[in-house]
Amino acid sequence: MAAAATITVPSRLTALQQDYALADTMALLRAMIQQEFAGRIAVVSSFGAESAVLLHLVAQIDPSTPVLFLNTGKLFGETLRYRDRLQDLLGLTDLRAIGPHPKDRDALDPEGSLWSKNPDACCNFRKTMPLSRAMEGFDAWITGRKRFQTDDRADMEPIELVGARYRINPLADWSQADLDRYMIEHHLPAHPLVRDGYLSIGCMSCTSRVKEGEDPRAGRWRGQDKTECGIHLDSFTDGGGI
Ligand code: SF4
DSSP states (O other): OOOOOOOOHHHHHHHHHHHTTTOOHHHHHHHIIIIITTTSEEEEEOOOTTHHHHHHHHHHHOTTSOEEEEOOSOBOHHHHHHHHHHHHHHTOSOEEEEOOOHHHHHHHOTTSOHHHHOHHHHHIIIIIHHHHHHGGGOSEEEOOOOTTSOGGGTTOOSEEEETTEEEEOTTTTOOHHHHHHHHHHTTOOOOTTGGGTOSSOOBGGGBOOOOTTSOGGGGBTTTSSOOOOSTTSSOGGGOOOO
């Protein structure tokens, strides 16, 4: 009797990349949410400066798609209020706030100042570990990462494999002008801190205003080599856009 053919994970990645190579943003999102990973996919959102675009796209396909929001305990109050406003506006029915475990917080950062001494360790227990726990029930997650944002993102594919899970980047080839146009066309509210000069918004401790002409992400971890939290790196254990 002939052995049953099995589809390995790498060959599925290749097949997905080939099948959706020409798909536009909406077609790719629709296929991932409703066909390829139906019931096994989540959006990860920071509810930052550009998050409304991805959330609006997803909500048009299925507003009950799980949205994982990393509440690090260090966010701006404006971000929390913006999250509530977008949830209401877009009708997101499965928004999940995830955060650091109290035991980790007490053991690793009892004074809340780890960000100033070891930001990678801080991102690890406030972002990577909670997201790793939350992702246990999913096979794939959707990000709002764009190629233009950082050198590390310049070559990313719309569909990637990170460990055992798929990372979907439907906005990979969007430009800042595309995002701005979409926000205006769909009457989406901007994060309230954008008008104050915060063009990429993460934790309060590690986000500063961006001067005119600076890279929009220059205000993240200013003065440090760090450009990513780690949750978007090639392994969840490394510790986006968040
Ligand atoms: S961005 Fe800063 S405060 Fe937030 S988790 Fe990372 S190091 Fe900690």
